[in-house]
Amino acid sequence: MGVVYISMSWEIQTLRIQEKTMVIKVVLKGLIEPKQLPELVKSILQLVDPHDVDVVVISGRLPVWAFSTISVALSTTLHRVKVAVADPKLAGAVVVTPPAEGEVIPLPPEAF
Numbered sequence: 001m002g003v004v005y006i007s008m009s010w011e012i013q014t015l016r017i018q019e020k021t022m023v024i025k026v027v028l029k030g031l032i033e034p035k036q037l038p039e040l041v042k043s044i045l046q047l048v049d050p051h052d053v054d055v056v057v058i059s060g061r062l063p064v065w066a067f068s069t070i071s072v073a074l075s076t077t078l079h080r081v082k083v084a085v086a087d088p089k090l091a092g093a094v095v096v097t098p099p100a101e102g103e104v105i106p107l108p109p110e111a112f
Contacts, residue, residue: 005043022053023111026060041073050078057093059086059111071096088112
């Protein structure tokens with residue numbers, strides 16, 4: 001995993017799996033507050049080139065509301081890109097955007 005963004009509150013790591021799938025892992029350095037979401041979302045959106053990826057996977061230990069906000073931001077900004085949320089129990093990521101919602105994409109252990 002490559003570290004591409006570090007702030008006082010989090011570190012963002014990226015991993016390419018397959019040719020067009022990008023994992024974005026958020027590693028928190030403590031608690032995150034809802035008022036920090038705009039900065040986190042902006043940081044993530046800057047990493048994604050919609051012409052270079054077909055799937056973006058969000059990974060890391062985040063509150064449910066953070067996963068939801070990031071997923072909505074990605075899906076409304078990157079219309080043709082599938083957005084998925086990593087689930088270590090499934091050893092994969094669940095696509096949360098239509099028309100492929102519910103599809104599970106296998107992930108390597110380092111993606112979690």
